[in-house]
Amino acid sequence: MKxxxxxxxxxxxxxxxxxxxxxxxxxxxxxxxFLLFDIDILGHRIRHNDLILVGVILLIVSFVSFYKVxxxxxxx
Amino acid sequence: xxxxxxxxxxxxxxxxxMNALDMVYxxxxxxxxxxxxxxxxxxxxxxxxxxxxxxxxxxxxEGVVASIFGPFMFYIYYVFxxxxxxxxxxxxxxxxxxxxxxxxxxxxxxxAAWSFAKGKTHWARTTGFILAAGFASIxxxxxxxxxxxxxxxxxxxxxxxxxxxSLVSVPVIAYILGVIAxxxxxxxxxxNYLDRLAAGIIAFALIYLFSKDLVHAVxxxxxxxxxxYIIHGYKKGIASKSQ
Numbered sequence: 001m002k003x004x005x006x007x008x009x010x011x012x013x014x015x016x017x018x019x020x021x022x023x024x025x026x027x028x029x030x031x032x033x034f035l036l037f038d039i040d041i042l043g044h045r046i047r048h049n050d051l052i053l054v055g056v057i058l059l060i061v062s063f064v065s066f067y068k069v070x071x072x073x074x075x076x
Numbered sequence: 077x078x079x080x081x082x083x084x085x086x087x088x089x090x091x092x093x094m095n096a097l098d099m100v101y102x103x104x105x106x107x108x109x110x111x112x113x114x115x116x117x118x119x120x121x122x123x124x125x126x127x128x129x130x131x132x133x134x135x136x137x138e139g140v141v142a143s144i145f146g147p148f149m150f151y152i153y154y155v156f157x158x159x160x161x162x163x164x165x166x167x168x169x170x171x172x173x174x175x176x177x178x179x180x181x182x183x184x185x186x187x188a189a190w191s192f193a194k195g196k197t198h199w200a201r202t203t204g205f206i207l208a209a210g211f212a213s214i215x216x217x218x219x220x221x222x223x224x225x226x227x228x229x230x231x232x233x234x235x236x237x238x239x240x241x242s243l244v245s246v247p248v249i250a251y252i253l254g255v256i257a258x259x260x261x262x263x264x265x266x267x268n269y270l271d272r273l274a275a276g277i278i279a280f281a282l283i284y285l286f287s288k289d290l291v292h293a294v295x296x297x298x299x300x301x302x303x304x305y306i307i308h309g310y311k312k313g314i315a316s317k318s319q
Contacts, residue, residue: 021156049157056120056153063145064127071132 003072010065017058020051079130082313085306086134086189087126090142091118092303093208094185096215098169098178100248103241107167110236111222120153121146121182134194134314139186147178185211192307193314205307206255212303213251213279213296218244220295247296250282254300272304 001009019028025048028035037046095118099109124146128138154170169178184207191204221243225235258275265271276297284293 021152052153052157053116053119055156056149057123059152060120060123060127060145060149063149064131067128067141068131 014062021055077313083129086310091122092212092215096211097181143182210255216299254278276300
């Protein structure tokens, strides 16, 4: 992947990850009900902590993308 | 061996060793070790190590970055997730100072795994191997004990209360002794697969002798062999990459 694509991935994952990680559940609900993913997946109800875990995973993706951009720029 | 597979095995080894060191520390100092929290820790640490290994690489700088970043993300999860375990009964590693402990344990785990593959001296490779194989087996064993408790129908708080240092002390000694014996056999006999076979048999015998639990002993034999497979697997992959 090119540097520009890593940067775009880092920004997108960072924004979505931060939204689910740092924004209170009430605020997310007030923005739009469906953003809480109040559904069952394979018999498991999606809870608040599951969304927090998804947020953490997206923040990891974001960090690694920015780290990759840093590494690519260092090589140049 | 593909780059993806060897990176995957390396990340499993680092994650397992870090969690085993962490579990032993928590049990020795009276902090709760609970399956759900261990599962989250395994997920976050594994993803951090695997993504950095796969997309950036394996090395000293990457090791330090992964060792700081993984535990930090785990701390972030703790801060924002809702409590599921009764904090009045069980102490959980959610204070900020645990971040430094987790980072230190992660550094030990990463550089133990790394030095077995890339260490320049025989001493560094052997120490790395004993730490990596021994503690990876201990992690698998601790997970086995916790999953068995869950399958036996014990509720979360009872299971966390039963998970004590005395419960894992025999496996810890058995795996470390088994791996050390395996290393000595490899050094003096140098016969393919004899080292892992001996390490597995010693772990099996010690666990069966002290616990009289045949199922646990059979799993112990399997865990040592899985740990050997993972560690030799990523070493092969890293060695073929550097050629």
